Amino acid sequence: MINDYFKLSYISFKNRGLRSWLTVLGILIGIAAVISLIGLGEGLRFAISSQFSFLSTDTLTVQASGLNAGPPGTGVIKPLKDYYVKDIENIKGVETAFGRIIEDTKIEFNDKIDFTFAANIPEGKKRKDMERVIGLEAEKGRMLKDSDIDKVLLGNDYGKEDKMGRAINPGDKVLVQSKKFDVIGLLKKKGNFIIDNSIIINEKELKDLFNVNDTYDIIIAKVPNRNEMSLVKERIEKYLRKERDVKEGEEDFTVQSPQQTLKNIDATLFAVQIFIYVIAGISIIVGGIGISNTMYTSILERTKQIGIMKSIGAKNKDIFTLFLIESGLLGFLGGLIGILFGIGIAYALIFIGKLFLESELLKVKISFALILGSLLFSFIIGSIAGILPAIQASKLKPVDALRYAK
Amino acid sequence: MNIALIKYSLESLRKRKLRSFLTILSVLIGITAVTILISFGYGISDYVSEISKKMGDDKLIVQARGFSIAGPIMDSNVILDDSDLKKINEVNGVAEATGIYMISAEVEFNKQKIYSYLMGSDYKNYKGLVNEVYTLNLMEGKELDDENDKALLGYNYKIKDKVFKQPVKLRDKIKVNGIDIKVAGFYEEVGNPVDDSHLYMAKEAVEKLFNASNYQFILIRSSQSENPTKLAEVIKDKLRKHRNQEEGKEDFFVQTFEQVIATFSSVLDIITLTVILIALISLIVASVNIMNTMYASILERTKEIGVFKAIGAKNNAILFIFVLESGILSLTGGIIGVLLGYSLSNLAGNIISKAGYSVFSPLFTWQLVLGSLIFAFLIGIFAGLFPAYKASKLKPIDALRYE
Incomplete structure (x- = not known):
């Protein structure tokens, strides 16, 4: 039929x-x-x-509020203090925490100029934490060490010829914010334009270069137990409210998981x-x-x-x-x-x-x-x-x- | 003779009411969509050209280069300061130049906090230049001079639930980064929520209260005899030397506002054009529908065509009848579509403007109306051409014999 x-x-x-x-x-x-x-x-x-999703899903990102039209941390009224990191790390459920500084900068190489981001990498044991959480690995050369002076790590895009007219290799010299640095290594490709274009510098040197004192643009906390995520988020918020003297509902900061940002x-x-x-x-x-x-x-x-x-x-x-x-x-x-x-x-x-x-x-x-x-x-x-x-x-x-x- | 043919066409369209209606419907949907989109495109480009007219063609802007995703670069590590401004003022052909601060501000009113842009301008010495570039009209209150404790606010502060829950009134006190500031006046509506939430203060106040010392941009007016594009090159050259930079490695831009607006318009045009092209696809489908209707209609009237031909109708007359029919179908769709498009886009414009985006308001010109109608008619003619040609080529004997 x-x-x-x-x-x-x-x-x-x-x-x-x-x-x-x-x-x-x-x-x-x-x-x-x-x-x-x-x-x-x-x-x-x-x-x-x-x-935007280079962070692993078991992290929380803390940012101060403001007009975030540019890179993180710009247009912020009351920046995050560096001692928050230690306090947040002591919050129950947080495995590790570290601060990030992101500065816009110019880089010069091969008579060409490019405008991009410079980011910090903390010294000491935090270095490994950050490498792991953000997923930074060297493709050429090596990663930075605490003892490195005037050395930078470049994002993968700088290893391509079309970026600066000539591929940059470990051992080359570049000018960052008009200061001379040795390229120590190139990062593996992340497929993320911020990281693939960024310049990683040891925290102390970056702070000197950009006159950063005791503040961070972002604080990232790793929460190993995913079920505790919202609980830990509340704890961090409670801590920050007390520290920054704001009432609930009037927060001048945000604590977000990568999924929320996304x-x-x-x-x-x-x-x-x-x-x-x-x-x-x-x-x-x-x-x-x-x-x-x-x-x-x-x-x-x-x-x-x-x-x-x-x-x-x-x-x-x-x-x-x-x-x-x-x-x-x-x-x-x-x-x-x-x-x-x-x-x-x-x-x-x-x-x-x-x-x-x-x-x-x-x-x-x-x-x-x-x-x-x-x-x-x-x-x-x-x-x-x-x-x-x-x-x-x-x-x-x-x-x-x-x-x-x- | 022609009038008789037209009458016949109309009659046969009336006989097939339902199908004529469906065919007209398919054209009118497409025409409605396209006219709505074009009217908004017109509206925006009209707004842009209005701004550029108000601004005049003698203004230039210097900005820091950098890696910006959207909006002005705040807290940039490229610094423009008074020494740059001084250098620019020395350039031959510069009538006047002033630096503008733009900082991120926390604004508090009635215990509610928001974040906004605060622009600091040298009203005392360069009021004319600043106001011409901002293209803002004062709606209420008094303009600023060099007051330390007063601010002008964007239009949205006046509106309940826009910036703040409570509307701000003249002479109210607000807190800017924790400091008490009196509201000296309001600007008229610009039509986008970002600009309408700006805060404006005197240069002196921004320096004193918020420790600003780096300009976000420098505004320049060229002297009357000067070509602004050439002046931009000269300023770029002078500023580069002043900042000890090599050619091609400048960390700043010098542009005329005409260039800024032209870049903006061309991006806008590409976006509008893409959207219109996507909407045009529906008109292609509509023309396929017309063609289909015409084929069916011709098939049904094969015998009639045979009779026409037998009593002496020429191929051309037959062609004319059917092309006319499809043209009428499509033109009717066009007329209703334009009317519908007009009312819908005004409705949408009202809703959008209530949401704070009065920049997006539709503009209907006679070119748009006429263009849409002609376009609709042409689609009909074109779609009807093949079926009509087929009809006109029918042999009278075969046509008469057709069952």
């Missing part, structure tokens, strides 16, 4: 070859547009998120994406209207046929199902081809984009769920578009239908 529905749908599709294909084309264009945009958008969102960034990106998808989605609606239109025409043309089917015993329900399946299939077919085109377009755009600019942000991310979802969605659009025409067809009176002259 169900086979017959499909067979009839197929015959009707074939009979209206050109018009059927045009209907499919209508849905196809919309689905292809949405798929390629979602593919590119998700890729971009994934790439951007990964820029969520804030993600929300903005997501809003932009939804806007674009909605605009692209309009074309799917228009495609759906096209299906409705085709179905009405098709029913009109087959009025006599419907009359015959009814007079030999077809129920209203059968006619309804027949036309619903037909329109659903139109949508489904459009979706199927649309997905293929969409994937192709997304990769083609990435390919063209990469010819012009080399960026890690250019990525396609098309998940299986997206493909399945789009197929289902296009089938549903087709079915919805077919409901009204199918009801109309099913309600036809056999006598009228048979009498209908073309």
Whole structure:
């Protein structure tokens, strides 16, 4: 029985070859547009998120409030004091804590200048903690040691030729904030633009270079037991409220897990994406209207046929199902081809984009769920578009239908 | 003869009411979306050109270079100070130049704290230059001079639940970084929440109360006879030597405001264009729908076409009938779409402006209206061309025989 529905749908599709294909084309264009945009958008969102998610998930980040338009720590009214680190480390549930200083700076090499970030690495046993938590490893040369003087560690991007006109190698000399430093090593690639472009300097030297006294831009606390996360967060907040003399609800600082930080960034990106998808989605609606239109025409043309089917015993329900399946299939077919085109377009755009600019942000991310979802969605659009025409067809009176002259 | 054809076209569209309606609907959705987006694009670029007109073409800005993600660089390690300002003032062709402080401020009112930008300007000596660049009009109160204890506030401070829960009134006291400051006045609305939450104080106050000594930027007015673009080069050269830097290794920018605005506009244009292109996809789909409708309509009327031809209708007349039909369908969609687009974008504009972004307000020009209508009509003509051509080429005998 169900086979017959499909067979009839197929015959009707074939009979209206050109018009059927045009209907499919209508849905196809919309689905292809949405798929390629979602593919590119998700890729971009994934790439951007990964820029911010270099910290392991078992950390809490403390920052003072202010207008954070630039790198962390800028625009802050009341900075974090360095002794907080020790106190936070003594809070129950915190394994280790360290402060980060991030300064904007210029670096000179090979007669070229670049503006970037310089960050500290603490001396003593904290050094290993920070290397571990942030995930810093040397690709060339070695990491910094306490005894190093006038030595810097550079982010991976400085090892590339296009950054400063010539690849920087361990042993080269660079000027940081006009002071001469030896490059001791290059970091492994993190895929994060801040770390891959940063300059790591021993804390004492960095403080001298930028006149930093007793403050930190960020304090990072490692909480080994993930179940204690929110508890430890509350403890740190309580400590800071007391230390900075602020009431609950009036905090001039934030304590966040990396997921929370990410969520804030993600929300903005997501809003932009939804806007674009909605605009692209309009074309799917228009495609759906096209299906409705085709179905009405098709029913009109087959009025006599419907009359015959009814007079030999077809129920209203059968006619309804027949036309619903037909329109659903139109949508489904459009979706199927649309997905293929969409994937192709997304990769083609990435390919063209990469010819012009080399960026890690250019990525396609098309998940299986997206493909399945789009197929289902296009089938549903087709079915919805077919409901009204199918009801109309099913309600036809056999006598009228048979009498209908073309 | 033509009038008869038009009548016939309208009649046949009326006969197929439902399908005509659906076809018109698909065009109107696309046209609505596109006109809304274009009207907002127009609105923003109109706003930008308005600003640049008010600002005049004789202004320049010097800023520190650096690694900024968004907004001005605060706490930069590249420093612009009085010695740079002095050097700039010595350059031939500079009519006047003044440094602007921009610091991050904690503002407290009624026991509520927020963070905002505080701009410190030399109102006493350079009021004209500063006000022209800010393009702000005082709404209420009195302008500043060199008062140590007064501030001008952005528009949003006046509004309940925007910056603070309670609206700030003239002569109210607020705390800026813990120091009592009297509200001397308010500026008119700019239309974006960041600018409308700024705080403005005299240069002297910012230096004294907040220990500021490094400028975030230096504003310059070129003398009348001077070409600002050339002046920018001269200043860059002088400043580089003053700061002991080699060519190409400057840690600062000198730009005319025209350049700043041009860069901004071109980014804006790219974004608007991309969004409009995405919306245009729906019109492509609509044109496919028109084509489909026309094919169906021609199929149904094959016999009619045969009769027409048999009684002497030329191919051209048939072509005309069907192209006209699809043109009318699409133009109707266009007209309704423009009307709908107009009302929806005004509605959206109202909502957005209530949210504090009155920068985003739609602008409808006659070019936009006419352009949308012509575009809609052309889509119809184009989509109808193939089916109509097919109809016009039907052989009368075959057409008459068609069942």
